[in-house]
Amino acid sequence: MTIVFDPFCGVSGDMILSSLLDLFPERRDDVISKLENLGRLLGIELKIKLEEVKRGGIPGKLLVIESDAMRIDNPMEMLRTFSKLCSTMNFPEKISKTGRRILLRIFEAESRAHGVEMRRLHLHETGDIDTQIEVIGTLILLEDESEVYSTPxxxxxxxxxxxxxxxxVPTPATAQIMLKSAHKFRLGPVEGELATPTGVAILSEIARPIPDSMSFNPTRIGHGAGSMELKEIPNLLRAYLLSHEKEEILYMVETSIDDVTPEILSKVQEDLGSISLDVYLLPTLMKKGRLGHTLKCLVEGTKLREAIEKIFESTGTLGVRYYSVKREKLEREEVKLNIPIGERKFKVRFKVSYLPSGRRQIKAEYDDLKRISDEVGLPIRIVKEEAERIARKEIR
Incomplete structure (x- = not known):
């Protein structure tokens, strides 16, 4: 599932959630019911409505949250409450982890903006229950393996x-979130605040900047309405659902260096591996005949800024290049089998992929093969051949 947000008139947490509820009407009642259950867990009155409104003559959905909850004014308490809600509701771990990262983006930005340690920070609007509802609701609707993009x-x-x-405008907290975001921002198009800290933090965490080269075919459009009616422009956030594409847009980040030792390069490569889809070093002949290396890593858009900063900090290079690349993936799945090797059975993971012709490829995971090879004392080549031979028979 691929979704593109178009914040042509700004973004807020409620606009993101309402645009998704408009995009997926078949999930609307279930998601709202889950969110209202959070109120019961907290012992508060919580009513969530989605009202049909028009902005600039265009229909959209306005999220209305009615609650008697007291504002949580301490970030640490809010993080504890958020974790408790996710745990009690048995939300997937991805929702809990991503939600905490969104909240931390907001709190760290507020801390920097006000020059106060986060634990001593006093929250204002972001301490409302609305913030947690907007974050959790958005992540519930995106809990599948969604690819999410945003225009500037x-x-x-x-x-x-x-x-x-x-x-x-932007307010100090929003400006601090922008500093840590991979997205592009533009002033206007009207006077006033159009992008809130919660809205910018959510998009910065869940969405990649849309590459200039990306084309798409929308199959649905959802409109999330802002609370104000603006004369100059429809106060809406658009969300597009795209037809499924095998092609995805990633970023290649690279730098060429000739003054870093192999030991340091090895550590840099290891560190980048935790945020990259792939990372490698190429021998390079640089200016004046100097031998060096080109460090390259392939990252998703949400990790672009982090990768660039890590390369600068770790290598001391004076410049980093990056550019968008397209990647097409084969359909694939992971299958686990108990494979007999000698007199014992071992659990082995297999990647099963399908070529455009329909032919199937089966490949055993190296880590599992190495573990078995070490335990039984057989060459890894023999273990691989036997495991994949059995898998070809058992996997249908």
Missing amino acids: ISIGKGYVRTEHGLMP
Whole structure:
């Protein structure tokens, strides 16, 4: 499933959730019911409605959250509450981990903006129950292995009145989130605040910047409405559901270096491996005949900024190149089998992939083969041949 958000008039947490509820009407009642159950767990009154409104003559869905919950003004308490809700509701681990990262983006940005340690921070609007509802609801709707992209985010311009007085747009907290985001931002198109900290934090965590080279065919469109009616532009967030494509857009990040020792390069490669789909070193003949290496790593859009910063910090290079690349994947699945080797049986994982012709490929996982080879004292080549021979018979 591939989704593209188009925040042409900004973004907020409620607009993201309402656009997805509009995009997936068949899941609307179930998701709202789950979210209202969170109120019962917290012992509060919580009512969630999705109202049909028009913005600039275009229909959209407005999320309305009614609650008697007290605002949580401490970030650590809010993180504990969030984890408790996810655990009690038996949400998948991915929802809990991604949700915590979103909240940490917000709290760390607020901390930097106000010059206060996070544990001493006093939350304002982001301490409302609405923030947790918007994060959890969004992640429930995206809990499948979704590929999510976003066009550049409009942030508004001018000034906005806050509890601290008149602030420039983007507000300090939103600006701090932008600094750590891989997305592109644009001022306007109207006066006022269009992008909230929660909205920018959610998109920064779940979505990749849409590459200029990406084309798509939408099959559905959802509209999430902002609370204000603007004269100049429809106050809506668009969400597109795309037809399934085998092709995906990734980023290649690289730098050429000739003054880093092999030991350090090995550690850099290891560190990048935790955030990269692939990472490798190529021998390079540089200017003036100097021998060096080109370090290359393939990353998803959400990891682009982290990869660039890690390369700068770890290598001392003065420049990093990156560019979008297309990758097409074969359909694949993982199958686990108990394979007899000698007098014992071992659990082995197999990657089963399908060529465009329909032919099947079966490949045993190296780590499992190595473990068996070490235990039984057979060459890994023999273990591989026997395991894959049995798998070809058993996997249908």
